[in-house]
Amino acid sequence: MIPPPPTPTVPPQTAPDEQPQEQQSEALLLALLQDALLRRGVRAELRDNGTALMIVPAGVGWPVWVFVGYGGAYFSWQSAERRHPVSDLEGAAQILAAHVGR
Numbered sequence: 001m002i003p004p005p006p007t008p009t010v011p012p013q014t015a016p017d018e019q020p021q022e023q024q025s026e027a028l029l030l031a032l033l034q035d036a037l038l039r040r041g042v043r044a045e046l047r048d049n050g051t052a053l054m055i056v057p058a059g060v061g062w063p064v065w066v067f068v069g070y071g072g073a074y075f076s077w078q079s080a081e082r083r084h085p086v087s088d089l090e091g092a093a094q095i096l097a098a099h100v101g102r
Contacts, residue, residue, distance in 0.1 A: 024050075025068075025072060026050065026051060026067075026068040026072065027046070027049075027050025027051065029068050029072075029075070029086050030046055030050060030051075030052070030053045030066065030068060030075075031046060031050070032089055033053060033066065033075060033089055033092055033093060033096075034046060034053055036089045036090055036092070036093035037055065037093045037096060037097060039093070040093055040094070040097045040102060041097075041102060042055060042056075042093070042096070042097045042100060042102050043055070043056045044056070044066075047065075051067065051068075052065050052066065052067055053065070053066040053067075054066075055096060055100050056100075057100045057101060058100055058101040058102050059101060061100075061101075064077050064078070064096065064099060064100055065077060066096065067080075068086060069083070070083065072086065073085065073086060074086060075092045075096075077096070077099070078099075082095075082099070084096075
């Protein structure tokens with residue numbers, strides 16, 4: 001007798017407005033960084049479903065995109081060449097503000 005084929009498993013689906021836990025944590029960290037930047041007069045916008053923070057430069061120039069990377073341990077920007085620990089929000093905001101000329 002031949003056994004029946006295994007039943008395929010379907011990964012759980014999330015609603016469009018639900019985000020995985022890790023993505024929610026990243027979005028929260030970026031929102032906290034956005035607040036810290038705003039206190040320094042630096043305008044930043046959450047983008048891409050909360051997975052990126054776009055910082056508008058003071059004058060002419062390209063925006064700076066900030067992500068949470070390295071397993072959630074660092075804010076990273078400039079193609080991940082620059083980074084700062086997420087545990088130091090104020091320090092990250094200070095460095096980013098200087099980076100964009102504020």
